[in-house]
Amino acid sequence: MGDLSADELIEGLARVCTRAGLSSPSGLTRLTGGATMESWRFSCGENDLVLRRAPSLEFMRDRPFGHDVEAAVIEAARAAGVTAPEVVAVLESEEGIGSGFVMRALPGTPNPKLILEMENPDAMLREAARDLARIHSLTLGDVPDAVPVMDYRAAIADLKAQFEEAGGDRPIIALGLKWMEDNCPDPVDPVLIHGDYRMGNLLAEDSRLTGVLDWELAHFGDRHEDLAFGCMAVWRFHRYDRPALGLGSLEDYFAAYEAEAGVTVDRERFRYWLIHRTVWWALGCLKMAKIWRSGEDRMLERVVISRRTSEQELDLLMLLEEDAPKREKKREVLNYWDLSEDWSGEANVGEIAMAISEWLVTIKGRMEGHDRFQLAVARNALGIIEREHRTIRFGADQEELANEILGGFRTLATKELLVHLRSYALQLIEVDSPKYPALAVARERWL
CATH class of the missing domain: 3.30.200.20 (Phosphorylase Kinase; domain 1)
Known part of the structure; x- marks a missing residue:
């Protein structure tokens, strides 16, 4: 409370x-x-x-x-x-x-698992596109002056500052920041951006969209930012195969949006914002640990979300590697993960974490509401401890590599950089989030 x-x-x-x-x-x-x-x-x-x-x-x-x-x-x-x-x-x-x-209160559920299993996802996709176009119909005079207007270059600089404050030692995020600096689009006439338009913030009931929630990130900017954010892999949850909000195809989403908004979606701008917001959320996850340490909010979920940074790094690398030379894309990751060590004698830290997690299952039935949710978060945290105990976080000097990438001295054309980053991404996410849907896709593509 x-x-x-x-x-x-x-x-x-x-x-x-x-x-x-x-x-x-x-x-x-x-x-x-x-x-x-x-x-x-x-x-x-x-x-x-x-x-x-x-x-x-x-x-x-x-x-x-x-x-x-x-x-x-x-x-x-x-x-x-x-x-x-x-x-x-x-x-x-x-x-x-x-x-x-x-x-x-509005009718419907915000639970992505339930929404993405409703019978008519195509109808919900059209309604989501409709609501987003209506949000984008609002201009500067329609809301209080305190709602900021995004400066694209300033936004990149702010993310770069956040990255450095967080240690500057995540080379895939550095690669994304460098790409954004090199590919930042020219500004367009700003429209109201929801800023967090995705599954989890949409309510639905009987294949009908019933509510749009969580407006705290509203600002003015490029409509493609909102279009892209909800299409990030993380917000498609278990429907990785449906790139538009986890509901359908990008083509259908864009067509419905264009029909309501009377504009044409620019695919290149969409890709830019898909990468930009993936970097943004990677750093947002990373920042959760700082919030917890500061005492602003000591909720357990903060520290666990901080370990979801590796999910965004995996997604980001799969987006960025489209620009890599073919010779680098063909290199396969080998032996990136070793869990072969046997333990005997007294219980180790990982086994203690596993034992606590198994005990928590026995009291799950006594938990309700937010406490039940927090129990699931606690089990996730214990799983991270158990898996990390069986491996070693990536050993190379990642801060030095990140600096070289930010400085333009290493790129995706650099020999074996891509295969190194693939190995790095896979090792981290196997510890932090082994059930993340994009991981199966990455394994198939890279191993």
Whole structure:
């Protein structure tokens, strides 16, 4: 519950609901998921509502705008015909429960696994394209001035600074940053960008899109950024074979978007933003460990997400290697992973982690809601410990290699650089996320 007890949160919500003309809140339940903000569902009489709240006021300090602006963006999107939730109240400081807002609950599930198994993914893809085009119909005068306009080059420089702050020792991310510097497109007339338009932030019910959530990353920029982000491999979940949101083909997605928006999708700009946002999310994952260490948010999920950086590195390398010479693409990765060591005697760290994970399974049935979700996260963390104990993180001086790549001294045309990066990516992800769907594709392609 972060910095508040259950009683304190419900008391503060009562003050919010009174101000909004609603009855007293009841049935407060923490919703699962949410990598940045908390979500709580509750009722006021017959009204089902959701509280979206920052884990702490400190967490909001460096954000470009607050929840009041996010709420205004959501209302502008609703006015444009987007299936966004209705905001009923923005939290005020005297209510004592932090920063956030209350919105009406929408029908449907945000669970990607359930959505991607619904009977008519083609219909949902068309509706997703429709809503995205309507978001992009909003211009600078439609939302508060605090919503920033992206400067593409400044965005790259910011990512580069984040990379260096995080140690500057991930050569695949360095390769992506260098590619972005060399291939940054010219600016276009900016439109409102959702910034996080993907499975996990879309609600659906009976093959129908029912809501677009999580608007905290809204800004003005290139429409192709939004189009590309939801098509990243990580957001397609178990439907790696459906490149558009995990729902269908890029051709169908683009056609539906073009019909609603009245513009033509530029495939080269789409590829640029696919690479840009993969780098962005790789660094976003990496930053989660810093957030946890700082005390801004000590949620277990933070440290586990930080280890998902390797997923993005794998995806990024598969995108970038399209530009490598054929001779480098043909090189195969050999013997990148060795788990042959046998242990005897006292239990090692990996075995202890495995034993704890097996015990957690026995208490799973006693867990509900967010606690059940956190139990799954804890088991993931223990799995990482167990697998890492059986290997050694990549031994070469990766910071020096990253610097050489950023400086342009090594490229994908450099002999055996690509095969080295493939081996590096595979070794990390086998420890961090061995069930990641793209890994099977990479193995087939590279080994």
